[in-house]
């Protein structure tokens with residue numbers, strides 16, 4: 001299935017803060033993975049449908065077609081399995097499970113059904129080994145859609161901007177992941193955090209360096225506490241520089257590799273794909289459901305707002 005012989009990777013791109021670079025990273029890293037010969041599926045879990053549009057799939061032109069909404073709401077229709085119908089090819093080695101605006105209602109419509117968190121995981125399981133990588137673009141919230149993404153994923157990548165206040169949400173985000181992995185009824189006990197991608201990055205700014213230093217020391221402390229979902233997390237290299245071409249290409253329904261293959265944005269995402277896919281991959285945590293995981297305490301520091309204790 002893949003030319004590089006990797007096990008299937010299922011990565012949720014998640015940050016409840018809006019506009020930090022989740023969709024840009026999911027789409028362009030997926031395109032970079034596809035270019036490396038990996039059969040890649042992008043799942044758009046955001047009712048805004050930005051990732052679908054970025055890949056040239058316009059939900060307003062396919063009102064009668066199945067989308068991720070049908071996959072989440074109609075999982076028992078095996079004969080016309082919505083996921084088979086909904087997945088559309090968008091390039092060589094690249095497929096999209098598109099969103100639609102109705103998806104916003106899914107949070108309510110799924111109600112309190114016992115399997116409401118694991119609908120996407122169950123649907124993806126029907127795809128067997130078809131995809132070498134599944135990239136999930138989460139909406140900017142910690143609601144049921146994001147939880148479906150986290151339940152279906154093996155790992156989490158956190159796109160963020162290195163601003164003083166941007167780190168404040170990271171503690172909440174890690175606490176959410178901890179809750180999903182801990183306890184007897186853990187939804188996804190083996191979920192790990194692969195790391196942070198710094199987006200719209202300005203290498204020159206002094207405060208940027210301070211934020212990155214705080215993040216790196218936070219993850220260094222976590223490395224001393226094996227068993228945390230983020231024990232092997234790191235600041236992934238390279239940071240993605242601010243590049244106007246990355247902001248332009250979604251309106252053309254093109255990835256950066258189609259729109260401006262020589263731009264810094266293309267170089268950065270190709271290099272990031274080398275980091276994510278070129279090495280041995282993330283350390284696999286084999287944690288039993290029910291095994292206790294330390295609480296997250298995120299310490300407010302004088303400058304960035306967040307850093308410190310990695311989890312005691």
Ligand SMILES: Nc1ncnc2c1ncn2[C@@H]1O[C@H](COP(=O)(O)OP(=O)(O)OP(=O)(O)O)[C@@H](O)[C@H]1O
Pocket residue numbers: 017018019020021022023024025046048050138139140199200201240241242243244246247248250265
């Ligand atoms: N490296 C970059 N350089 C310049 N512009 C960028 C870069 N990365 C993202 N952008 C732009 O910043 C805006 C927000 O990015 P994006 O949509 O990827 O964030 P998001 O976290 O997915 O947002 P949301 O929370 O709304 O889903 C978009 O207009 C995007 O084109």
Ligand SMILES: [Mg+2]
Pocket residue numbers: 022023024046050137138139
């Ligand atoms: Mg987005």
